[in-house]
Amino acid sequence: xxxxxxxxxxxxxxxxxxxxxxxxxxxxxxxxxxxxxxxxxxxxxxxxxxxxxxxxxxxxxxxxxxxxxxxxxxxxxxxxxxxxxxxxxxxxxxxxxxxxxxxxxxxxxxxxxxxxxxxxxxxxxxxxxxxxxxxxxxxxxxxxxxxxxxxxxxxxxxxxxxxxxxxxxxxxxxxxxxxxxxxxxxxxxxxxxxxxxxxxxxxxxxxxxxxxxxxxxxxxxxxxxxxxxxxxxxxxxxxxxxxxxxxxxxxxx
Numbered sequence: 419x420x421x422x423x424x425x426x427x428x429x430x431x432x433x434x435x436x437x438x439x440x441x442x443x444x445x446x447x448x449x450x451x452x453x454x455x456x457x458x459x460x461x462x463x464x465x466x467x468x469x470x471x472x473x474x475x476x477x478x479x480x481x482x483x484x485x486x487x488x489x490x491x492x493x494x495x496x497x498x499x500x501x502x503x504x505x506x507x508x509x510x511x512x513x514x515x516x517x518x519x520x521x522x523x524x525x526x527x528x529x530x531x532x533x534x535x536x537x538x539x540x541x542x543x544x545x546x547x548x549x550x551x552x553x554x555x556x557x558x559x560x561x562x563x564x565x566x567x568x569x570x571x572x573x574x575x576x577x578x579x580x581x582x583x584x585x586x587x588x589x590x591x592x593x594x595x596x597x598x599x600x601x602x603x604x605x606x607x608x609x610x611x612x613x614x615x616x617x618x619x620x621x622x623x624x625x626x627x628x629x630x631x632x633x634x635x636x637x638x639x640x641x642x643x644x645x646x647x648x649x650x651x652x653x654x655x656x657x658x659x660x661x662x663x664x665x666x667x668x669x670x671x
Contacts, residue, residue, distance in 0.1 A: 434486070448629070448643055450556050452481055455638040459483040462641060464557030470574065472497045477557035487512055490552060499568070500561050502527075503552045507579065518579045520550060529583040540583045548575040548585060551614070554643055559629045566590055566610070567627040576614045586615035596622070598644065602647040605630075622648060 445467045452460035460481030467474045472495065480615040489510045495503040507518040520529040526541040528546070534545040547565050549560040565574060574588035593609040607630060610621040631648060633642040 426474075443621050444589075446628070450552055450558055450641045452479070452645055453461070453642065454639050455484065459556070460488070462556050464555070466557065466560060472503065473500070475557050475561070477555045477559060479551075479554045481554060485540065489555070490555065492550075492552060492555060494550065494557070494610070496561065500548070500565055501546055501549060502550055502577070507550075507552055509552070516540055517555065518552075518581070520577060520579070527585070529577070529579065531579060531581075534544070538582045540641065542577070542583055542585045545573075545575040545585065547573055548577050549588075551576045552579055554639075554641065556629060556632075558643075559632055562588065563621065563623050563627045563629055571610075578615060584615070586668075589613040596648060598622070598646060598648045600624065600643070607648060650668075 419622065445465065448463060450462045452462055453459050456638040460479065460483070462477070462479040464477040468486040475492075475496055476495040477490070477492045479488065479628070481488040487510070487551055490509045492505065493511070494505045497503055498541060502520070502522065504521040505519065507516075511517040512535055515530075518529065518531050520527060522528070522544050523541070525544055527544040529540045529542060531538050532542075547569060549558055549562045549565065551562075556624045562574065562576075571590040571592070574590065576588050578584050578586055578635045579651065589612070591611040591613075593611060596607040596609055598607045606625055607624045608625075610623070612619045612621055617634065620631075620633040620635070621629060622633075623629050629641070630646045634640070
């Protein structure tokens with residue numbers, strides 16, 4: 419999606435209770451509140467369903483606030499290791515339609531984008547652990563966290579459907595665990611710092627590595643799983659330049 423259409427939004431895609439193991443057979447889903455600076459501005463959800471040879475993933479997002487009316491619907495086919503087989507995305511951004519399809523085409527990744535009355539086709543570098551990331555998409559972070567758990571946070575990539583499309587490296591740093599409650603029950607919370615195309619996102623996940631909360635400090639946006647409360651509540655994040663260069667050493671998981 420084009421930067422001009424999304425304005426201040428820099429959230430690259432981004433999760434609900436997830437899968438600690440890529441081979442788990444049960445379907446998964448999660449409902450989230452989208453907020454900016456603590457004020458609810460929308461909702462998002464995802465469903466991940468296992469099938470023969472992989473998964474079907476769907477996501478929907480609705481955001482309504484001053485300067486932005488945004489609706490997204492995404493369907494994906496994923497391999498057994500969560501690799502992208504095919505994705506189709508439809509969105510309405512302030513009244514303008516955006517449509518994206520992407521799939522591996524031999525060695526490169528073929529992406530078609532239609533937005534603002536213009537269409538483009540790009541061939542991008544293909545990677546086995548690449549996640550398709552659209553704005554406010556919880557299903558994308560569900561996939562990212564599952565891949566990260568399997569690969570020890572290494573060799574991860576983001577497919578970003580902005581302008582003509584791009585593929586960005588994903589860098590993950592581990593911070594000390596925190597505590598929270600999910601539907602009133604105490605839960606250990608993992609804290610990761612993700613850097614994707616220069617944008618920083620704090621990711622908070624449960625013991626099964628599924629997303630509970632995602633925060634984008636640059637723009638004050640957050641995705642929070644319904645029923646989840648981080649304890650103590652997160653303080654206003656420091657600007658990216660003030661973040662420590664090296665995270666504290668977290669105990670092994």
